[in-house]
Amino acid sequence: MHHTSLKRYLIFAAAAMLLFMTACSSTANNKDATNKANSLNSQGTGNTGEQTAAADPLGKYETPIEVTTVRYLPPSIKFEKGDSIDSNIWYRSYEEELGIKLINKWSVPQTQWQQKMNVTIASGDIPDILSVTANELKRLVDADMVEDMTDVFEKYASDKTKKIINNDGGNGMKASTFEGKLLALPGVSFTGTGAQMLWIRQDWLKKLNLPEPKTMEDVYKIAEAFANQDPDGNNQKDTIGLGGINKDMNSLMGFFESFHAYPGRWIKDDSGQLVSGDIQPGLKPALQKLQEMFKAGLIDPEFAVKDQAKAYELIASNKAGMFYSGEGAVWWPLTDHYKKEKSDWKPYPLISFDDQPASTSGGIPVGNYYVVRKGFEHPEALVKLLNFAVEKQYGPEGRLDAYWYGGENKEINVSAFAAVIISDPLELINIHRGVQESVDAGKYIDNPIADVKHHYDLYQMWLSGKFADSNEEGQAWSSYKWAGPGGGMNVVSDYVKDNRYLVDEYTGPSTPTMTAKKSTLDKMKLEMFTKIIMGQSDISAFDTFMADWKKFGGDAITAEVNEWYKAKQ
Amino acid sequence: MMTVQAATVKSRSWKRRLPLHLMLVPGIVLLIMFHYIPMAGIVIAFQNFIPAKGFFDSKWVGWENFELMLQMPGIGQVLWNTIYIAFLKIIFGQIAPIAAALLLNEVRKSFIKRSVQTLIYLPHFLSWVILGGILIDILSPSHGLLNEVLGWFGMKPLFFLGNDKLFPYVLVVTDVWKEFGFGTIVYLAALTSINPTLYEAAVMDGAGRWKQTVHVTLPGMLPIIVLLATLGLGGVLNAGFDQVFNLYNPLVYRTGDILDTFVYRLGLIDAQYAVATAVGLFKSVVSLIFVGASYWLAYRLAGYRIF
Numbered sequence: 001m002h003h004t005s006l007k008r009y010l011i012f013a014a015a016a017m018l019l020f021m022t023a024c025s026s027t028a029n030n031k032d033a034t035n036k037a038n039s040l041n042s043q044g045t046g047n048t049g050e051q052t053a054a055a056d057p058l059g060k061y062e063t064p065i066e067v068t069t070v071r072y073l074p075p076s077i078k079f080e081k082g083d084s085i086d087s088n089i090w091y092r093s094y095e096e097e098l099g100i101k102l103i104n105k106w107s108v109p110q111t112q113w114q115q116k117m118n119v120t121i122a123s124g125d126i127p128d129i130l131s132v133t134a135n136e137l138k139r140l141v142d143a144d145m146v147e148d149m150t151d152v153f154e155k156y157a158s159d160k161t162k163k164i165i166n167n168d169g170g171n172g173m174k175a176s177t178f179e180g181k182l183l184a185l186p187g188v189s190f191t192g193t194g195a196q197m198l199w200i201r202q203d204w205l206k207k208l209n210l211p212e213p214k215t216m217e218d219v220y221k222i223a224e225a226f227a228n229q230d231p232d233g234n235n236q237k238d239t240i241g242l243g244g245i246n247k248d249m250n251s252l253m254g255f256f257e258s259f260h261a262y263p264g265r266w267i268k269d270d271s272g273q274l275v276s277g278d279i280q281p282g283l284k285p286a287l288q289k290l291q292e293m294f295k296a297g298l299i300d301p302e303f304a305v306k307d308q309a310k311a312y313e314l315i316a317s318n319k320a321g322m323f324y325s326g327e328g329a330v331w332w333p334l335t336d337h338y339k340k341e342k343s344d345w346k347p348y349p350l351i352s353f354d355d356q357p358a359s360t361s362g363g364i365p366v367g368n369y370y371v372v373r374k375g376f377e378h379p380e381a382l383v384k385l386l387n388f389a390v391e392k393q394y395g396p397e398g399r400l401d402a403y404w405y406g407g408e409n410k411e412i413n414v415s416a417f418a419a420v421i422i423s424d425p426l427e428l429i430n431i432h433r434g435v436q437e438s439v440d441a442g443k444y445i446d447n448p449i450a451d452v453k454h455h456y457d458l459y460q461m462w463l464s465g466k467f468a469d470s471n472e473e474g475q476a477w478s479s480y481k482w483a484g485p486g487g488g489m490n491v492v493s494d495y496v497k498d499n500r501y502l503v504d505e506y507t508g509p510s511t512p513t514m515t516a517k518k519s520t521l522d523k524m525k526l527e528m529f530t531k532i533i534m535g536q537s538d539i540s541a542f543d544t545f546m547a548d549w550k551k552f553g554g555d556a557i558t559a560e561v562n563e564w565y566k567a568k569q
Numbered sequence: 570m571m572t573v574q575a576a577t578v579k580s581r582s583w584k585r586r587l588p589l590h591l592m593l594v595p596g597i598v599l600l601i602m603f604h605y606i607p608m609a610g611i612v613i614a615f616q617n618f619i620p621a622k623g624f625f626d627s628k629w630v631g632w633e634n635f636e637l638m639l640q641m642p643g644i645g646q647v648l649w650n651t652i653y654i655a656f657l658k659i660i661f662g663q664i665a666p667i668a669a670a671l672l673l674n675e676v677r678k679s680f681i682k683r684s685v686q687t688l689i690y691l692p693h694f695l696s697w698v699i700l701g702g703i704l705i706d707i708l709s710p711s712h713g714l715l716n717e718v719l720g721w722f723g724m725k726p727l728f729f730l731g732n733d734k735l736f737p738y739v740l741v742v743t744d745v746w747k748e749f750g751f752g753t754i755v756y757l758a759a760l761t762s763i764n765p766t767l768y769e770a771a772v773m774d775g776a777g778r779w780k781q782t783v784h785v786t787l788p789g790m791l792p793i794i795v796l797l798a799t800l801g802l803g804g805v806l807n808a809g810f811d812q813v814f815n816l817y818n819p820l821v822y823r824t825g826d827i828l829d830t831f832v833y834r835l836g837l838i839d840a841q842y843a844v845a846t847a848v849g850l851f852k853s854v855v856s857l858i859f860v861g862a863s864y865w866l867a868y869r870l871a872g873y874r875i876f
Binding site for chain 1: 702
C-alpha cells in the first residue's frame with residue numbers, strides 16, 4: 001500500500017518536473033553550453049509522464065530547491081581566495097545551472113569524518129544527500145532510511161551517466177541493489193586506486209652510484225646505502241632507508257605485497273575460499289625482513305607513534321629517499337618537496353622476493369555510495385547532480401578546466417569541491433594511455449578525455465623547461481611524473497595490463513562477528529606487527545597471533561565472509 | 570514574641586538570599602539538560618539497539634551486552650590500566666599543585682609570583698590534539714629535547730611513547746604538567762583564607778617558615794585538599810580520553826588502552842552502541858561506588874561533609 005502510493009507520487013513528481021522543465025529549456029539561454037547539451041539529451045517532451053517518459057537530465061528547477069548534504073575536507077584541500085566548501089565554483093554552478101541550492105549541514109576534516117558520520121546516522125537525522133561507505137549503506141538500508149532510486153535513476157540519468165556508472169562491469173550497481181531495488185548510486189572507483197609502488201629518489205641513487213632495483217636484494221641494498229652513505233651530503237648519519245611508514249603501516253602495503261601478503265584484504269586461496277590477508281604465511285618472511293631492516297637502522301625508529309602526515313615529514317625534510325605509496329604520492333607529499341628541493345623521484349613497480357611476479361592489491365572496488373534520505377521530495381536531485389558532474393567531465397564541450405584545475409591558482413583541484421562525483425573507472429588509465437599515445441606520435445592526438453590534453457600540455461611544458469613560476473613548474477613536474485611515460489599511472493597501467501592488480505574480494509558490509517570483534521582483532525594485529533618489526537617480539541610471535549586471531553573471532557568471520565561470497569556467486 | 574521575631578528574621582534572610590538562589594538556576598537547568606536527561610540513554614545498554622528504531626522499538630536483551638563485554642579479550646587489562654593510570658593521576662595531580670602553591674606562597678616579589686603562576690597555567694589551555702604532536706617531537710628518542718637533556722647526564726635515549734613500561738608514567742607526568750597550574754590557583758586561593766593571626770601567633774611561639782607551613786598552612790588547606798581529592802576519586806575511571814587517544818599507539822596498547830578509548834573504538838568506530846553503552850554504564854557504576862567510598866572516607870578522616 002505504502003509502496004504503491006510512493007510510486008504514484010514519484011511518477012507524479014516526475015511528470016510535474018518534466019512539464020516545467022520543457023518550459024524552462026525552451027526559454028533557456030542558448031549561449032550556455034550546458035543547456036545546449038541538455039536539449040540534445042532531453043527527449044520525450046510532451047509526454048505526459050507515463051513510466052516510459054525520459055526526463056531532462058540537466059533541467060533547471062524553476063523555483064530553486066534546497067538540498068542538504070554533509071562534507072569532509074581532505075588534508076590536501078585548498079581553496080581560491082574567498083571560496084570555501086560552502087561556496088565554490090561547483091556549488092555556485094549547482095544553483096545557477098540546476099536550480100539546486102546545496103547546503104552543507106556540516107563539514108569536518110577527513111580525520112573526523114567517520115566519527116561524525118556514525119553520530120549522524122545514529123541520530124537518525126540524515127541530510128537529503130549523503131555519501132556513505134558499504135557499511136553505512138547496509139546500516140541505512142537495514143533501518144529503512146534511504147529512498148528507492150530505481151525509477152528515478154532510470155528516468156533522470158543521462159546516457160553518459162548510465163554508461164560510466166556501469167564501466168566497472170556493473171559491480172557498483174550490483175552492490176547498490178538490494179532485493180531488486182536500487183537504494184544507492186555507486187561512486188565508482190578508479191581501477192588502480194590504492195595500487196602501491198616503490199618511489200625512489202633518483203638524485204640520491206646517482207649520487208651513490210647505485211643501480212636501479214631489479215630484485216628485493218637490490219631494494220635492501222639501496223635502503224642500506226641511503227641510511228649509511230650520507231646521500232644528502234651533510235656528513236651526518238641522519239638519513240633512513242625506507243621512509244613514510246606510519247603507525248597504521250599503510251605505506252608498508254607494497255612491501256608486504258612483494259612477499260605476496262595482503263594484510264587487511266580478503267583473498268581467494270587455492271581452493272576458492274576467501275581467506276583473510278591478515279594471517280597468511282607470506283607475512284612471516286616480510287615481517288622478519290622488516291625486523292632485520294629495523295635493527296640495521298634502515299627504518300624510522302619512531303614510525304610506531306607517527307601518523308601519515310608526520311611520517312611524510314621525513315621525506316619533506318630530506319631524511320628519506322624511498323617509500324611505498326600509490327601513484328597519488330606525486331601530488332602528496334612529492335609536489336611540495338620537488339618545488340623546494342628539485343628532487344627527482346621515480347616510481348618502480350613492485351618487485352617480488354621470489355620468482356613469482358608481485359601483484360598489488362588495490363583499494364576497495366566501490367569506494368563510496370550516494371544515497372537519498374527516505375522521504376526527500378526531490379530524489380532526482382541526486383541524479384541531476386551526478387549528470388552535472390559527468391557532463392562537466394565528459395561532455396562534448398566539457399569545461400574540464402574550469403571544474404578541474406582551471407581556477408586562478410592552477411594548483412587547486414577544483415573538482416574536490418564537487419559534492420557528488422563519479423569518474424569513469426578506467427579514466428585514469430586512459431588518460432595515461434592517451435598521453436603516452438600523443439608522446440609516441442610526437443604531437444597531441446585528439447582524445448575524448450579532455451584531461452589528456454591538459455596533461456600532455458603540461459608534459460610538453462616540463463620538457464620545454466619554461467615555467468611562469470614555481471607553482472607552474474611543480475604542476476608540470478607532477479603531471480609528468482603522474483601521467484607521463486615512466487610515471488605513476490604507467491606503473492598502474494602495467495599492473496592492469498599484466499593482470500597484477502587484485503581487488504579485495506570482500507565488498508560486503510561488516511558481518512555480525514566483524515562488528516563485535518574486528519576492532520579487537522585489528523588492535524592485536526597492529527600490536528603484533530609493530531612489536532615484531534621493532535624487535536620487541538620474536539618472529540615466532542606471528543604463529544601465536546595467527547592462533548589467537550582465529551580463536552578470538554577470526555574463524556567465525558571467515559565463515560561469515562565465505563557465506564556471503566557463496567551467496568553472491 | 571520570640572517566634573514572631575524568628576519568623577521575620579527567617580523570611581527576611583530568605584528574601585535576601587533569593588537572588589543568590591536564582592543565580593543557581595541556569596546551572597541547574599544546564600545540569601538537567603546535559604547530565605540528567607541524557608541518562609535516559611542508558612537503556613540502550615539493555616537493548617539490541619538499532620539507531621533508526623530508537624529506544625522504543627529496539628529489542629530488549631537483558632544482560633547480554635554486559636556478558637559480551639566481559640567476554641571480550643583484554644577487557645581486564647583495559648580496566649586495570651584505567652584504574653592504575655587514574656589513581657596515579659589523582660595522587661600526583663594533588664601533590665604537584667599543593668607543592669607549587671606552597672612554594673609560590675613563599676615568593677615575596679609579586680611580579681615573579683604572578684609570572685610563574687601564569688606560565689604554569691598556560692598549558693591548561695592547549696588541547697591534547699596540539700600537545701600530542703608537540704609531545705611526539707619533544708619525547709622523540711632521536712632528536713627530542715628531553716632525550717637531548719638526558720644525554721647531558723650520560724643517559725641513553727628513552728622511547729617514551731613507544732615503551733609500554735614507561736607509557737603510563739608519561740601519561741601521568743604530561744597530565745600533571747598540563748593541569749597543575751590550574752590546581753595551584755585553587756590552592757593559592759585557599760591560602761589567602763587562612764587567618765593571618767594564626768601566623769602571628771606561630772611566630773610568637775618561635776616557629777620558622779617550615780614550622781609555620783606544617784602547623785598552620787597545611788591544616789588550613791586540608792578541607793580544600795580533601796574536597797578536591799574526593800571529587801577526584803569520583804572520576805577515578807576517567808583516565809583521560811583525549812590525552813590517551815592522541816598519544817597511544819600499537820606499541821603501548823597493553824598498558825595504555827583505557828576504558829574510554831575502548832568504548833570509543835567499540836562505539837564510534839565499530840558502531841556497537843549498545844555494548845559501548847554497557848561498558849560506559851559499568852564504568853559509571855564503579856565510579857559511583859568510588860564516590861561513595863571516598864565521601865565516607867573524607868568524613869572519617871577529615872570530618873568533611875558536603876551535606
